[in-house]
Amino acid sequence: MPTISLKVELLKPTIEKQNVYQTMTQTNTDFANWLLTYDDLNKATSKVFKLFSSNKQLPSAVVNQTIRDVKSQKRHQKAKKYKRLWCAFNNQNAKIEYDRLYKISFPTLEKRIGVPLVVRPFQQKWLDKILNGEAKQGTVDLFKKRGRWFVTIAISYDVEKTTNEKVLGIDLGLKNIATCSVGTKSLFFKGNQIAFKRRRFSSRRRKLGKLKKLQAIKKSKDKESLWMREMNHTISRRIIRFARSNGVGLIRMEDLTGIRMAKSKKEAGRNLNNWSFHQLQTFIQYKAEMAGITVEYVVPNYTSQTCKCGNCDKQNRNGLRFKCKKCSYKNHADLNASINIAKALSGISKHKQVI
Ligand SMILES: [Zn+2]
Incomplete structure (x- = not known):
């Protein structure tokens, strides 16, 4: 079952509410760090919170979720100290509602009420799917970014697999960001204009650096990554359209885990080496899944x-x-x-599991 996550802003929470969210986040972070050092973590239930603190409060829904999170972090040996752990709610505790406005309700330290959401048009159809049972809502995270509060809602849904049988191979690179082939058809996304635009971003930042305008540098970085994200959305959307119109049922890409994209120094100089290929693959994958197309990763050697x-x-x-x-x-x-990738000449990657 494919899963997406939707980031939705809360509509102007009052200062009081924001303070409550902030306090909950802080308590949750402290609690998670305490749990990391707690010997009986495996047997921990929500009662353990009393051992952590007798005067602080946290909804038991959050306590349970945090215990699960810390356990799984420890199992994967990633148990570093948490800088911050946002509060998370499972589907039993966070609920999407509609009453003239889209709302989400979750337990806080005060009474439970629906908080109105700022819903963009493309998000509306996903929330409707949850409300009418076409999609399943998963965990909800409550977080703050640049002074605004958001929730990320995990949504999973059923898709009927296409009966198409053709295989599309995608080669990712620096000269061509993506090269696709299916049978005798091909589609190229050239990298030169993208590299040009990125060089402009970085030369602007060099100038700002000399002037010590740190705020402007950060703004430029944010602008670039937003632009990069949009590019990756556009490229992935066009690849899926190409796949559908050519009867594709399976997409194969290289497993790039641990691979540096530059194949030569000259290529690295084109400044696309830190292009977010991982993000592009993620977008291609979830858009493919939405279209009922299977995705496989192949071993990248010698393609x-x-x-x-x-x-x-x-x-x-x-x-x-x-x-x-x-x-x-x-x-x-x-x-x-890309033809070799479509044929999975070097084998299917065991390393990267398809979600
Ligand atoms: Zn030959």
């Missing part, structure tokens, strides 16, 4: 050096040109790689 005749040789590839040393087969190098 760009291997020929369809089976000959694998570093010399086969020269920049964007691919020419097999053995059978003389020629193709665009990124396109050749």
Whole structure:
């Protein structure tokens, strides 16, 4: 069942409410850090909160959720001290409601009431799906960003798998951000304009750095990552449209865990090395799942050096040109790689599990 998470702003909570949320967050963080050092964590129930503090308060729904979180963190050996742990509520405790306005209710230290939400048009259809039972609401997190309070709502839903059978391969890179191929059809997203725009961002920041305008530098960084996110949304949307119109039922991408994208120093210099390829893959994956298309990750080894005749040789590839040393087969190098990815030539990655 695919899951998405929706970030929705709370409509102007009063100062009193904001103070309550802030206090809850602080108590929750302290409680989580205390739990990390608590010997009987595995047997802990909500009663353990009394041992942590006899005068502080936290709704038992949050206490239980935090115990679960800390346990799972410890199991995965990621148990570092929490800088901050936002309050989380499971689907029994946080409820979406509609009464002229979309609202969410969750337990706080005061009485439980529905808090109105600022709902954007694309979010409305997801909240409606929860209300009419077409989608299932999961955990809700309450958090603050730049002085505004939000909830993230996990939503899972059923999708009918497409009966399409074709396989689409996607090669991600620096010269071409994404190269897609299915059968004889291909789709390229060139990296040069994106790299140009990113260089402008960074040269502007260098100037600001000399002037010590730290606030403006931070603003520019935020602006760039928003822009990058929008680009990744656009690219992924177009890839899924391309997949649907070409009868694709399966998308294969490389498992990039631990891979540096630059294949040469020259490429790294193009300043796309820290492009958020992980974000792009995430967007492609959830949009594919929404369209009933399966996603698989393949082992990234040698995808760009291997020929369809089976000959694998570093010399086969020269920049964007691919020419097999053995059978003389020629193709665009990124396109050749995407064809190899579609065939899962180097095998399906065991490392990266598809969500
Ligand atoms: Zn060959």
